[in-house]
Amino acid sequence: MNPLVRSEIELKFPLENPSKIRKQLIDLGFISQGRVFEFNLVFDTPRNTLAKSGCLLRLRRDKTVKLTYKEPPPQESALNHRFKVKTETELEVSDFDSMRHILHRLGFTRERIYEKYREHLIRDDGVSAEIDHLPYLGDFLELEAIPEKIEEVAVALGLNPARGLRENYFQLFAGYCKKEGLEITDLVFKDNTTG
Numbered sequence: 001m002n003p004l005v006r007s008e009i010e011l012k013f014p015l016e017n018p019s020k021i022r023k024q025l026i027d028l029g030f031i032s033q034g035r036v037f038e039f040n041l042v043f044d045t046p047r048n049t050l051a052k053s054g055c056l057l058r059l060r061r062d063k064t065v066k067l068t069y070k071e072p073p074p075q076e077s078a079l080n081h082r083f084k085v086k087t088e089t090e091l092e093v094s095d096f097d098s099m100r101h102i103l104h105r106l107g108f109t110r111e112r113i114y115e116k117y118r119e120h121l122i123r124d125d126g127v128s129a130e131i132d133h134l135p136y137l138g139d140f141l142e143l144e145a146i147p148e149k150i151e152e153v154a155v156a157l158g159l160n161p162a163r164g165l166r167e168n169y170f171q172l173f174a175g176y177c178k179k180e181g182l183e184i185t186d187l188v189f190k191d192n193t194t195g
Helices: 018-027 096-105 147-156 169-180
Strands: 005-015 031-044 056-061 065-071 084-093 110-122 128-134 138-144
Touching: 005 147, 018 031, 018 110, 018 128, 018 138, 056 096, 065 096, 084 096, 110 169, 138 147
Parallel strands: none
Antiparallel strands: 005 084, 005 138, 031 056, 031 110, 056 065, 065 084, 110 128, 128 138
């Protein structure tokens, strides 16, 4: 059996008016799959081996529980300089706490939390759009598809693809904390009681 491995190509855009962008996406033929709260745990070794090699191991709980592993693509290309490009393997698991325990026993004992509200919208040509609301950082649009489609949708929304962000949310959060002089490690809502 082959694992479910796929190439992930995406760009993020900070949003000042997520409601306006959502309406524009619907006008462009996107269909909402609903909005969910996500609780994410990112795992690493005590020496941050995964992060140092550009990899990510994540356990996510929303309507389901999924374990995801992301790594840099096998070959460097020009795409890597214009888009966030990762090779992703993901599977659904039945129990969040049991999977967390297994990962700890395997040596992935360093954890970071990030939370967000996400509305997932899809279009029948394979373009995926997520409208994310995060603590501290605010609202973002994440577009995922082949490069030409990402650029096409961004332009139709009045966004400049050249200004799209390739960083993950932890990288953006680190920049925010540095700018604000904060020493916060987890990206969580202040009233969080779900962890």
